[in-house]
Amino acid sequence: MFESLKKKIGKFKKSVDEIIRTQEKEEEKITTKEITPKKTLSKKPVKDIKAKDKIKSIIVNQEVIINEKSIEKPLWELEMALLESDVAMDVAEEIINTIQTDLIGTKRKVRKKSENIVEEALEDALLKVVSVNPLDFDKVINAAEKPVHIAFIGVNGTGKTTTIAKIADRLKKQNHSVVIAAADTFRAGAIDQIEHHAKKLGIKIIKHQQGADPAAVAYDSVEYAKARHIDVVLTDTAGRMHTNTNLMDQLKKICRITPPNLIIFVDEAIAGNDAVERATLFNKTVPFDGSILTKIDADAKGGAAISIAHATSKPILFLGTGQEYTDLEKFNPDWLIKRLLTT
Known part of the structure; x- marks a missing residue:
């Protein structure tokens, strides 16, 4: 049931997750470079340990902001996948717009699971189009x-x-x-x-x-x-x-x-x-x-x-x-x- 579309949605989730993880690594590199103290002859081991702890703390609390350009291609590919799966054009556009709204500008702590953010955005977008005027x-x-x-x-x-x-x-x-x-x-x-x-x-x-x-x-x-x-x-x-x-x-x-x-x-x-x-x-x-x-x-x-x-x-x-x-x-x-x- 829905095997074709499930694979395409899974591909989108994987693509966006990889993009977010790449951004995380870049943020970590920048943070580590900015905070790592310069080596001097007088540096004490205790201070070095404290500096490392500080770096870890900042990286953990660092936030990655998802921008429009970074997920533009996966969103386009998802829209094409939806249309290929016989999703009506206006419905596909509605789904993409909702995902964009939910993801773009999202702040997320580094090392927090990115899959959850992508899945939540997909759930929100799909629920919005299938839950219409419920009737029991x-x-x-x-x-x-x-x-x-x-x-x-x-x-x-x-x-x-x-x-x-x-x-x-x-x-x-x-x-x-x-x-x-x-x-x-x-x-x-x-x-x-x-x-x-x-x-x-x-x-x-x-x-x-x-x-x-x-x-x-x-x-x-x-x-x-x-x-x-x-x-x-x-x-x-x-x-x-x-x-x-x-x-x-x-x-x-x-x-x-x-x-x-x-x-x-x-x-x-x-x-x-x-x-x-x-x-x-x-x-x-x-x-x-x-x-x-x-x-x-x-x-x-x-x-x-x-x-x-x-x-x-x-x-x-x-x-x-x-x-x-x-x-x-x-x-x-x-x-x-x-x-x-x-x-």
Whole structure:
């Protein structure tokens, strides 16, 4: 997971650490030269020992100041590495600017671990872009008036239907009753696909025939949930591109007739910057509340995971880590950053 980007971040850490260590050695040479007493015939051994102790004391308390020029090349290389890893350009720039702010002008005592300073700057920069408007999915479900209506949006082939099944399984294990609305009436086989998951999970599904009005399916599902005191309605919608006016109008109609408590955008992490661009465009047309990234276990670059929250100003809610229903991790920014910084 994120192996490619981890190596590039590790290279940056090593480069800056070496630069700081070189500065330390230069400072020590200058300090020793300035303070070492000139040898004279009358010099006493005791005074010589005191002079050496004084030099050690000053070197230990000496401070190295990290300047812009010294880390200019490693920062440029890191920015290129981020872009090569499908991190969005504005996100890469934000990360570099934060690292610059944290490192440049930093005063650090000589012989204090330089790795800590570099790692702290990286943590700060990454946390800033991935921790956006946090939203606790479980708290929303527990606090909202029932039934809670959740609509899932995104393009075909990104794992949206499987993700709905994973969420359904998770909710069921938390003792929430669930019904699934098969509102993707556009794609051939979509109803059968979601019905297959519903049967495996023992969850009721509301469906109409292919080509039916998706808004009617969502409406019937919510009404079914109200009548039977079901906690959560999960609505599957047709995978669509933002440029497909008819399908986008259908999505808007669903949201107008049965307003969701949450709209969740689903895309695959391995799509990288394409996923971020799609999320940005969807968010402009049908503003969503958060995103779920699938196939994170197969993502070597990590670009989408780093960029999507910052690009949309909407938080990542979950990460899909495999094909099993249990392969769904609640998103934790610290978990992501630890994976990126641990070599």
